[in-house]
Structures are given as structure tokens and as C-alpha cells.
Amino acid sequence: MPAPSSPRPGSRSLYQELRARIADGSYAAGAALPSTRALAAERGLSRGTVSLVYEQLAADGFVDTRAGAATRVAAGAANRIAAPGSSHAAAHAPGDAPDNRRLSAFAQRLQAMPARMPAPDTAGVIDFVYGPLAGSDFPTLHWTKALRRAEGQRGQRLEYEAPQGNPALRQALQKHLHQTRGIRCSTAQILVVNGSQHALDLCARLLLNPGDSVVVENPGYRMAQQVFEAYGAQLLCADVDDDGLQTAQLPALSAEARPKLLYVTPSHQFPLGGYLPMARRHALLDWAGTQGCWVIEDDYDSDYRYTVRPEPSLQSLDHADCVIHVGTFSKTLSPQLRLGYMVLPPALAGLFAQAKQLGDRHSASGPQRALAQLMEDGSYARHVRRMRRKQHARQQALLQALDKHLGTQVRIQGAASGLHLSVWFPSLPASQEAQLVQAAAQRGVRVYPIRPLYLDGGRTQTQPAVAGLVMGYALLEQPEIERGVQRLAEALKSLA
Known part of the structure; x- marks a missing residue:
């Protein structure tokens, strides 16, 4: 039987999403995909279009189809998608993958990784995704006024600006970081970037060579x-x-290979939510100073602290000038703004600015000037306080709903701060995690498995023994949270 033709553009995103969910374990081997009728209704596509996508997945060996039975994920499909050199490794629809011989080594490594495209916003689906914020929470009035003022102050010369970022914004950031995170730095050490992911890319590009070791x-x-x-x-x-990275393991790791870089989320470990205590912070910095290792401190959501007092940032404790502090406005304003920042050791500031200029000249000027105004007049600080109260209320609604509908069937981690919880199901084995995700999806609830966030190779642990979910709540209002958890409880009951 000849392979079906490649998915049309309208179905390509569905093909890519299903591939990605097979690759990350959301659909485990043997799991049934939704029926073509149900998925077509959910996505607003024709049933024929969904059937074409399923046929292409079957032709590629990712699913098994049988007349009169559900379409199920084929054994070993996830490995075939992610295997380096595989003809199916690229995160594209068939026919889109370029010849590997014409790609750089970087591109080939990237091609072998599963796609991580955001799931589409589907009407009626309650989505416990981590990352997006509710559009109603954005300070539209203050932002619009600030942006209008910024655009009205446009100079006579329309020219490229400093790659480090708008001077007024860096001055406002300097003051804000000193007040909220205890960071002492010059404005020359601050680099405005297009979100924290951009900062991580700069770090990897400038500090790593192929074969170097990174502690994660x-x-x-x-x-x-x-x-x-x-x-x-x-x-x-x-x-x-429960307290974050186990710094006692660092000496053994450095005995295996001399790490060039360490990446850590000390203020709210992702995804388990631990808050690195002071003793471990000092131990980490002592180890890094001895090893000559750079430390990336990802401070991605430290504005949301509920029951934990703030500890000094790693950067404020650093005496070896080895910490690169990374922050973002994606969790307080919007990820769509693509605004973040780095506080760099003095020895790296000039180099990173040069790389920023070479890559994209500078971040968009208007939003930088608008944000500087909001920080200078206090509007941003008031917005953050309001958001902290609102997100805490959402978190409490989620905790109460979990207690009401699931009770002792769940164990919670990471409730002291942040915008998500880790929710464990002690009575459900890890092998059924993907089935729980699928059962919830069939009831109009989108939840996210925790197993894909684990890597093989840990010192004392491998994959978790029981099923777990990462549940974000910043996108949802309290009635949605209640309904979503009730449906999740029904999904869990269906697996009993």
C-alpha cells in the first residue's frame, strides 16, 4: 500500500503536535489516540483531514491502525522519533525535512529533538498549562498609556540603539533588582534580552564547546x-x-568530568518547587568557585512567593564573579512581550553585548521604553503586588479543589511559591501517567505529565515510581479550576 500524501498545511500542525506528544510520553506506547470523529470536533477540522493525519502517522510507523479498533501508539515510536540520524527525527511533517548532509552539526542535533510547539487554544478545554497568563490580567490601560508616551517621544534619528538595552530600563532594573533580590550591579552588567530562553542561548553559544559538560x-x-x-x-x-538541587552530589559529578557550566532554579525549582536553603547556596557557590564553573541562576518566577521568605540571590552571594543571573517579564506581564534580562559578571558583559548585537542588534525599543516608565512611576510594582494576590488565590482554589475531589489520592509539592504545582498520585503507577493524561483529555481537561522532565543518569534516582502532573493555574479562573479538578478526579477513577 503506498504511503499517503503529506498532510496539507491545515493539518500539519496537528501532525506535529501528535508526533511531539508521542515523543514526550503524553501518548505512551499502546495508548489509544482520540477517535477521528472526536478529534475533528475538538479541533474544528474535517474528519477526513484527521484521518489523513492518522494515516500519515501510521505510514511513518508511529501508530498502529486496525479496522473497527482504536488507533494506538506503536511500540518504540517515541524512540524512533527522537533517535539521532532517524529519517523521522525532524520535528516537521513528511517532506519538510532537509537532507542532513546539507545541515550543520548544530542543526542535526536540533533536528533530532522532539518538537515542543504550544498546544492550540481549544474552546471549552480547561488547560492546566504552565507558562501562559490570562489576557485579562495584563495591565492594558497602563501599558497603552506608557507605550503611547514612548512612541510620542521618538527622536529625529531612527537608528539602531545600544545592544545592552534602553538606558532608562537598565537603570530601573538596577534599582528594582537591588530592592527585590539584593543584587548589586552596575548598569553595564545588565543586558536586556528577548526573554530568558534567549539568555540561555547566549550562554550556551558563548560559554560552551561541543563535548563540554553542563550540570543540570x-x-x-x-x-x-x-x-x-x-x-x-x-x-x-x-x-x-524537597529543598532543590542536592549540592552534596556536585563533587562526585565534577570527578566524572570538569563541568563548564551549572544551570539551577534556586528560588523555585522547576518542576518540584524546592527553595534552595542558604547552606546549599553557599555550598554551590564554593564548589563553582573551586571548579571555575559558570553558574546560570534562572530566577524565572521569584515574584510569586506566598509562604516562604526570600533568600538572597546567588548573584548577591557570589564572590568569584561566576553567577549569571537571568530574569524575565514573561511571568508578570506577558510572554508575548519577549522581554527579559541578564546580570552578567563584569568580565562577560562586553562579550555578551557584542553577541547580542551580532544576533539581533537590540530588543525592540518601544516596549523597553514603556516598561521603563512603568517601573519608574511605580505602576509595575503595583501590578506585581496585584498579580501576587491574584495568583495566590488561584493557587488556593487549586489546592482546595484537589483536596475536595482527590483528597489522599494526591500528594502536592511546590506550593510555597510560583505559578504551578507538582501533583503526585501515589496509587497510580508511573506507567499509567500517559493514560491519565489521555483520560483527562477525553473529559475536556488538558494536563501535563511529569515523567518527560526526568532524565536518565541521576545519581540516586531514575524515573519516578508513581504518576505525576505539572499543573499550572495562572491561565484559569477559580470556577474553571474547580470543574477541571472534578473532571481529573473522574479520569483517575476511570483507570482504577
Whole structure:
């Protein structure tokens, strides 16, 4: 039987999403995909279009189809998608993948990684995704006024600006970081970037060579780890407990290979939510100073602290000038603004600015000037306080709903701060995690498995023994949270 033709543009995103969910374990081997009728209704596509996507997945060996039975994920499909050199490794629809011989080594490593495209916004689906914020929370009135003022002050010369960022914004950031995170730095050390992911890419590009070792948290933030892997780095896994990265494992890791860089989320470990205590912060910095290792401190959501007092940032404790502090406005304003910042050691500031200029000249000027005004007149600080109260209320709604509908069937981690919870199901084995995700999806609830955030190679642990989810709440209002958890409880009951 000849392979079906490549998916049309209208179905390509569905093909890519299903491939990605097979690759990351959301659809495990043997799991049934939604029926073509149900998926077509959910996505607003024709049933024929969904059937074409399923046929292409079957032709590529990712699913098994049988007349009168559900379409199921084929054994070994995830490995075939992610295997380096595989003809199916690219995160594109068939026919889109270029010849590997015409690609750089970086591109080939990137091609071998599973796609991580955002799931589409589907009407009626309650989405416990981590990352997006509710559009109604954006300070539209203040932002519009500030942006209008900024655009009205446009100079006579329309020219490229300093790659480090708008001077007024860097001055406002200097003051803000000193007041909120105890950071002492000059404006010359601050680099405005297009979000924290851009900062991580700059770090990997300027500090790593293929074959260098990078210490990462396990479990941890996969988008950061993939940046390092794409540049050819070897990952060394440090396990995580309730207090964050286990710094006692660092000497053994450095005995295996001399790490060039360490990536850590000390203020709210992703995804388990631990808050690195002071003793571990000092131990980490002492180890890094001895090893001559750069430390990336990802401070991605430290504005959301509920029951934990703030500890000094790693940067404020650093006496060896080895910490690169990374922050973002994606969690307080909007990820669509693509605004973040780095506080660099003095020895790196000029080099990073030069690389920023070479890559994109500078970040968009208007939003930088508007944000500087909001920070200078206090509007931004008032917005953050309002958002902290609102997100805490959402978190409490989620905790109460989990207690009401699931009770002792769940165990919670990471409730002291942040915009997500780790939710464990002690009675459900890890092998059924993908089935729980699918059962929830069939009831109109989108939840996200925790297993894909674990890497093999931890010092004392491998994959978790029980199923777990990462549940974000910043996108949802309290009635949606209640309904979503109730449906999740029904999904869990269906697996009993």
C-alpha cells in the first residue's frame, strides 16, 4: 500500500503536535489516540483531514491502525522519533525535512529533538498549562498609556540603539533588582534580552564547546537542557529533593568530568518547587568557585512567593564573579512581550553585548521604553503586588479543589511559591501517567505529565515510581479550576 500524501498545511500542525506528544510520553506506547470523529470536533477540522493525519502517522510507523479498533501508539515510536540520524527525527511533517548532509552539526542535533510547539487554544478545554497568563490580567490601560508616551517621544534619528538595552530600563532594573533580590550591579552588567530562553542561548553559544559538560537539575526545565544539548554539551544530572538541587552530589559529578557550566532554579525549582536553603547556596557557590564553573541562576518566577521568605540571590552571594543571573517579564506581564534580562559578571558583559548585537542588534525599543516608565512611576510594582494576590488565590482554589475531589489520592509539592504545582498520585503507577493524561483529555481537561522532565543518569534516582502532573493555574479562573479538578478526579477513577 503506498504511503499517503503529506498532510496539507491545515493539518500539519496537528501532525506535529501528535508526533511531539508521542515523543514526550503524553501518548505512551499502546495508548489509544482520540477517535477521528472526536478529534475533528475538538479541533474544528474535517474528519477526513484527521484521518489523513492518522494515516500519515501510521505510514511513518508511529501508530498502529486496525479496522473497527482504536488507533494506538506503536511500540518504540517515541524512540524512533527522537533517535539521532532517524529519517523521522525532524520535528516537521513528511517532506519538510532537509537532507542532513546539507545541515550543520548544530542543526542535526536540533533536528533530532522532539518538537515542543504550544498546544492550540481549544474552546471549552480547561488547560492546566504552565507558562501562559490570562489576557485579562495584563495591565492594558497602563501599558497603552506608557507605550503611547514612548512612541510620542521618538527622536529625529531612527537608528539602531545600544545592544545592552534602553538606558532608562537598565537603570530601573538596577534599582528594582537591588530592592527585590539584593543584587548589586552596575548598569553595564545588565543586558536586556528577548526573554530568558534567549539568555540561555547566549550562554550556551558563548560559554560552551561541543563535548563540554553542563550540570543540570533532574528533573528540570527541558527547554534549558535542550539548548545545551543542541550546542553539543554533555549533561550531568544532579538529583533534586524537597529543598532543590542536592549540592552534596556536585563533587562526585565534577570527578566524572570538569563541568563548564551549572544551570539551577534556586528560588523555585522547576518542576518540584524546592527553595534552595542558604547552606546549599553557599555550598554551590564554593564548589563553582573551586571548579571555575559558570553558574546560570534562572530566577524565572521569584515574584510569586506566598509562604516562604526570600533568600538572597546567588548573584548577591557570589564572590568569584561566576553567577549569571537571568530574569524575565514573561511571568508578570506577558510572554508575548519577549522581554527579559541578564546580570552578567563584569568580565562577560562586553562579550555578551557584542553577541547580542551580532544576533539581533537590540530588543525592540518601544516596549523597553514603556516598561521603563512603568517601573519608574511605580505602576509595575503595583501590578506585581496585584498579580501576587491574584495568583495566590488561584493557587488556593487549586489546592482546595484537589483536596475536595482527590483528597489522599494526591500528594502536592511546590506550593510555597510560583505559578504551578507538582501533583503526585501515589496509587497510580508511573506507567499509567500517559493514560491519565489521555483520560483527562477525553473529559475536556488538558494536563501535563511529569515523567518527560526526568532524565536518565541521576545519581540516586531514575524515573519516578508513581504518576505525576505539572499543573499550572495562572491561565484559569477559580470556577474553571474547580470543574477541571472534578473532571481529573473522574479520569483517575476511570483507570482504577
